[in-house]
Each structure stands twice: as C-alpha cells, then as structure tokens.
Amino acid sequence: MADKQTNLLQGTLDLLILKALIAGELHGLGISRRIEQITGGTFLVKPGSLFPALHRMEEAGWLSAVWGESENHRKAKYYRLTKAGERQLGAETEQWQRIALAIQAALQTS
C-alpha cells in the first residue's frame, strides 16, 4: 500500500518537474519555486525529494544540466529539458489525464 502511494507521488513529481522546465532552464531552487507557483501552492517540494528526482531524471536522459550563474551572481546548476524529456512530458501528461479521468469516473459512481 505504502509502495503504491510513493509511486504515485514520484510519478507526480516527475511530471511537475518536467512541466516546470518547459518554459526554460531553471536551477534547483527555481524549479521548487516554479512548482509551488504553478500548483497554486499545493505542492511544496523539499530538497530531500527534489534532488534525488533531478539526478534520476538526468541519468534517464530527460534533463541535461549545466553550471551557470544565478540571478544573485552565484554559481548554480541549471536544468533543461532534453528532446527525450519533452517526449516524456507528453507521455506522462497523457497518462496522468487518463488516470485523473478514471479516478473521477470512479468517484462519481455511487
């Protein structure tokens, strides 16, 4: 039971990170803020879940990372979607919509 929940959350997190990066490259803190913003403050992503996810997605080839300079002139690691990442976003969006519809349908039947 616990496992399934994590899987769902992990899947959600991946989707949110991919979505956050569609507008352009961001560093870790930037991604966290952007997710908070686009979900209307519902999701607060802590570094403890963010960084493992970023590194996993980078190794999977969905993101690429470069070192750059942040807005307040500090060194920061910027993440960007790769072609594979864009495809993944498409796939995950579609899957999520299917799940959402299914769950909604399930909840509406009495």
Place this chain on the structure above:
Amino acid sequence: MSFSRITSLFRNLLHKQRVDSDLDAEMRAYVEQVAAEKMEAGMSPAEARRQALVEFGGVEQVKEEVRGIRAGALIDQFWQDIRYGLRILRNNPGFTLVAVLTLALGIGVNASIFTLFDSVALRPLQLPESNRLLDVYQTMHGKMHRNVMGGINLSSYPEYLDYRDHNEVFASLAAYKPETRATLATTREEINGQLATCNYFDVVEVKPALGRGFVPSDCAAANASAVVVLSHSLWENTFGSDPAIVGKVIRMNRVPMTVIGVMPPNFRGTQIIPAEFWAPITMTPSLDKLSFRDMLNDDDSSWLAMLGRLKDGVSLAQARANLNVIAAQMDGRRPGRKTDVTVNTATLFGRPDMRVVVFSAGSVVLVAVGLVLLIACANIANLMLARAAGRTREIAVRLAMGASRARLVRQLLTESLLIAAAGGGLGLLVSSWTAPALVKVLLARIPAGGPWFSVSSTPDLRVIAYAAAMTILTGMAFGLAPALQATRNDVNAALKDEGAQTTMQSRGRLRGALIGIQVAVCMVLLVCAGLLLRGLAHAQQLDPGFEMNRIGMVNYRLAAQGFTPEQAAAFNRDMRERVSAVQGVEEVADVAAAPLANVHFGATFSEPGHSERRQMTYDIVGANFFSLVGIPITRGRSFTETEVKNNIPVIVVNEAAARAWWPGQDPIGKRLVAYLRQKTECEVVGVAKDVELDAIGAAHTPFIFLPATAAEQAEIMLLVRTRVPFDQVASPIREAARKADAELQIDVLSLRTNLEDWPLGPARILVVLAGTLGLLGLALASIGIYGTAAYSISRRVREIGIRMALGARAADVKTMVLRQSMRPVLIGGVIGVLICAAVTRILAKMLFGISPMDAISFVSVAAFLTAVALLASYLPARRAVRVDPMVALRHE
C-alpha cells in the same frame, strides 16, 4: 538500460570524486541562495543560514539519497561492503581462521565427492567434439522374450543394423559389446575388451598411435578377419612396448589374432570399465562363445551398446525423434512390444539401468556429506551470533545514522559471503587433494577380480560451479539468520546498553534451534551407521542354509576361453581327477554358478500343454552338488550319476518353485518344459530345501536345478569340499590346474569370499562412510554445544554470582545451566529419531535381517549422543560454579 544510463554509470564509477564534489556544490548553492533571500528580507547572516539549513533538512541525508539512486550505486556499495568486511575479518583473525578452515574442510569433502560423481556420471567422454557423441540405449516394455547378455538396455545386432541404416541424424553409428573377457595365452591373464563394429574408431575419432584401426572388410562376414587393436597400457605392460608388435600374432581365448594397431595412452574405450583390446564384432562367434545363440543374427539378444556421432547441424532432440521413429517401426513387426530409445550425450555411465543405481547412490552420499556441511554451517552461524552480540552498539550507531536495515543486512551478508568465498576457494584446493585419495580408497575396496573403474579426479567446470553454489549457499545459510537477528535491535536500548538483556532471549532461541539441527543431523547419520554395523555383525553369523566353510571354488570359464563342449568334458574329467587327488580334498562337484557368486541364469519354463511361460532362475549342477554344500533334499532324490551321464531330462526344484507350479500337490513326477538350447521336457525327481543360494534374502524365490550333462560341460566349474581349512589346499589345487592346462585362466577362492565381496563389501563402505561422517558431525556438534553453553554462561556471570551470593548451592546452579543447554539437544535428538524412523527403510537391503527400526541401534546411539552432549555442556557448567561471587558482581 538506456544509453544515457550507461554513460552515467561510467561517469559515476570513473569520476566518483568530481561527481561527488559537483553534488556538494549544488547543495551548497541551494542553501546559500535561500540564505541570501532571507538576508535580503532583513535577517542576520548567521540566522539566515541556520534557517536555510533547517528548511533544507539534513544535507548529508539528501546527498546519500542522491548517491543511492545513481546508476552503479549498488556496485559502489558492494565494493564498500567488501572493503569494510575485509577490514572486520582482518580485525578478528581467530574467528576468521576457524570459520574459513571449517568451511574449507566441509566444502572440500563435498566437492571431492561431487568430483567423483561428476567424472563417473556427468562428464562427457574425453574425446574430440564429445558433445556430438551420443549414447543410444533401448528400454522395452510389453510382450517379449529377451536374451539379456549384460544389460536390459543393450540392443541386438539386427536392431543396430536397423538404426544404422535408417537413421538420418548420425554421420556414423557404431555398436560394441561393452565387456568381453579374453584370456591371453602368454600370461594366462584375463583382460577386458570390446567387440566393436568396424566404424568404431571413426565414431570416436581417435586414431591408433601405432598401426591402423579397422577397415570395413574386417567386418565383412562372421570370423572374416582375426585382427585386434591393443590399448596402450596392455602394449606397455604385457608386451613390453614392443615397437614391432603390429603384424605379430597373439592367442586370445585360444584364437590366433593379428595385432593391427595400438591406441594412444589416453584412450581406454567408452565405458566405465576400461578396455584393453578391440576386435571386430564379427569375431564374436569364435572369441566369445558364452552364448549358444548366433549372436550376429539373433534379434532378441541384448548385448550391444550403441554410440553415434551426430551430423553437423543436427540437434539432440532431432536425433531422439528420428531414432524413436525407427524403434516404432521395429515394434510394428513385434506386436505387443513398445521400445523407448534413450539418447544422451555419451558418458562413461550411460546405461539407463546403471544410471539409476549411480544417481541414487550418488545422491544419498551427497546428501550425507551435505548434512555434515550443514552442521559446520550451524557452528559458524553460532559464532556469528556471538560476535553480533559484541557488535550490537556498532550496528545501533549505524542504524541511528540513517543506514537502512536492508543495507546493513546486505553488509553483514557480504561479510559471511567473504568468509564462504575464502572457505570455498580453499575447499577446492582441499578437494583437488582429497578426490584422488578418495578414488584410491574406493578402488582398494573393490573386491579382487571385480571390475575396476576408469575415473579422472581432476575438477572440471561442473565441479567448480558446484563448489561455487555450495559456497553461496553456505554463506547464506550461516549468515542470513544472524544478520537478520543482529539488525533487529532496538536502537535506543542498545545505545544505552540495556538491549543486551532483552535481545538475549530471541538470540538464545535461534542458537538453540541451531544446536537442535546439529543434533538431529548427527542422530540420523549415527543411527544409520549403527544399523549398518549391527547388520554387518549379524551377517557374520548369517546362515544361508548351506555350508560355506571349508568349501572352495575352482573358477574357470571354458566357454569363454574357446572350449567346445567335447573338449570341455575331457578337460573337466581330467580336472576332477587331479583336484580329487590333492591332499585334504574330500569331494568335488560340478556347478555352473557357485552359490552367491552374483552370477544368475534365467530361462523360461512352462507346463506341458500350457502356453503360459514363466521366467525362473536356474543353475546347472552335478549329482553330488546337494550333498557337497549340504542342501537337504526334502522330497524325492537328487540326480543319479547315470542320469547325468546319459542325458536323462530330470530336474530338482526348490520348495518355492514347487509351491509356484503345483501348490498343495506332490511335485515328484510332474513335468516342466525348459526353453534352453532347445525345448526339453523334464521330469521332477526331487525337491530341495529353500536356501539363500541366489542372493541373501532370496531363499524363497523359485529356483530350478538342471543336471550338468555332457552338452553343458563348457559352462561348468568345480566346487570342492575339504577336510582342512580351505586356504591350506588352495595353492596345491592351483598347481594341479596348471598341470591340466597351462594356458587356462583360473581362480581358486573360498566360497565365503562370495559373501564377503558382494553383499558385505558395499555395506562395509557404507558403514565407514556413515560412521566417519557421523563422528565428524558429532565432533562439530559437540564444539557447538560447548561453545554455546560457555558463551551463555559468560553472559550470565553476574546473575550466577548473585544467585551464589544469595546462597544457591553449586549443584543447583549446575543443574540450571545443564538443563538450559540440554533442552535443544533433547528436542533435536527426538526430531532426529523421528527422521530416522522415516528414512532407515531405504537401508533394509544392507541390514541382513536386522530391522530398520532396530531398538538396540536407536537406543544405544541416542544414549551415546546424549552422553557426549552432556559432557560438552557439563564442562562449562562446572566452570560457572567456580565463579567467585565477588568477582562476578564486579564483572563488567
């Protein structure tokens, strides 16, 4: 795994440092950014940084998690575990040494037994491209009258020709008689060889080292070509490596044979019993006169093994299918018969009937030595448990630092696998020394004159794989339970050093279970040894129902050595006279198969006018046979000399046969038709008492005695009764035989050797094996019991001190300690006895009349085991009560 994942794997493994410092910089940047924002909002730099870190949550934990998800994380951790494990083991040299040596011994013994088994039953023949060499055997069911000469899975020559000419899968298919005994005229030595089809050497693809192999014309017609190929060892030992041997004529079974070649030293034929010569199969009628049938044309004789070399690109499954189709066509001509063809990669022990024996014996022995290894594992597991108790705090610290339980279990298992690997590697070394020693011991125990085996004791890949599997299994066996146990600690309690008491209980239970397993296994091994030993002792007083003392066999095989019945009759007359003249000889009788010689003749019989034929065992005996060996004739009489001489068809049957044919009637005067050389109707003149003539325990199987008439003289050997112990007359009899015929191969043995060699020999080997393993197991188990008792007492020194200080008597304390350590022993013992009760039935045939549930064996072994266990736990208990209460209370 995607491409990017693979590149990351390489990056992670090769540039570990840079990847790590990158990660560190990334985390730091994050924290600093958050802190900077907070300072802009007006916080002091120190407070901003503190708040940023709190929001982040443990930096180290996050880093560890990122490392954990990376490609190659497992490999990384594995190396880390190995390095750590090695360090731990190096710091405990005593423990490591004991554990590694125990395992080396255990795995070594197991691997050497397996080496033997492998070389006999699993290893393909050591020949060129041996994976394409196939053994072909038949198993027949249903209606048939088969003349079995050497094994039920062998085939006839016409059957071979059918397979050879109609198969589409073999480049060539050869057939050979696996065992042919021949006597060399020069040395009077009996050697074993193979009569083979002329393509035999092409199939095995081995060329003679000297001269040539067979050519097709050698097999053109019966007795066409009297040629022979010698083995290298025969050429070396008997012919002094004569370089001009090719072309010379040697006499075998009185037939002059021209030597055409000598095989290279490593080729000893394709059966477990090595061959010393090869002759064309068409020489069978003159070289091998054992059967009166025309072997080359008889379709119902089982005497040939087949060996085929697959065509390129043909699979084993195709070969099986094709040959079974041919067999089905042959069955079509024999209504009611069904033949299954067994096709396998050729090994030394290919025959299905023999394989069953080898596999069942092999697995029993492998299980027995495996059990001893299990006992050894239990000891090591116990040591690990004791050590884990000492590492409670280390493990608690690591759990508190955020290591997961799975990670810790993996690390502890890595440690035990390291020990197992060292033990396994050393064990292979041990087995490379013990396997040849074992072969030597076994060969020394095979009765004189019996078959000797050709086995190689060098380990091959299968042996190494077996040892590796053993290593991993033992590593898991002794490592898993202690590792799970050790990591189940309550962290808080352990850190406060209170955990010791609470976890002691469950740890004690596991330890008790280990002791119980050890005792149960020992019990099984020792009860088996005890039963076998009692069986052997019983066999010494065994009464087979006839006289065994002061009776000897003058063993020769005239038919095999080229005698016609007329020549044989003359020779036997001469021999009887010469042997009777020897000082101390009382009486001489003709017999075809000596009692209990493990030579059995079978034929079918029927009542006149009835079509139903029954298979029965028979023997051919002289008129005075019954009186010589002291078998009472319970009704009627034995044959008379006149009947024997004049070929009158009379027979004597045993009581079981009389009951089988004519229950409740008087058998005297009844008639039976015997289907032998020809159909003969015989009259029953006497009934002999049921005795264990054919085999021990087979007294009440029907048995028929036929007279040793003139036609049977080539099958006859002599039985001799002496006034003095047989040993005193053996060599004069041998001397007399040499005078009768200088070329004849002859064995002069006491009748008792028949009992000693066959039924008792294997039982002795089994006793030695079960006894050695049982005692070895018991020694290991006692060490385990002693160690556990000593350890648990050392943990309870304070408690014992308090009890003594409060006035407990030494005897009470001793009893308490003893009761505690004996409890698992007794439970294990009872379980062992129950297992024994279930399994000793399989030994029944080796017990010579002792019941498999023999109370004496069970009780005495159980008592012995309990006594040893008591001693092992008494020694530490005695030490416990010597504890000075004052010292004990200050302990720790």
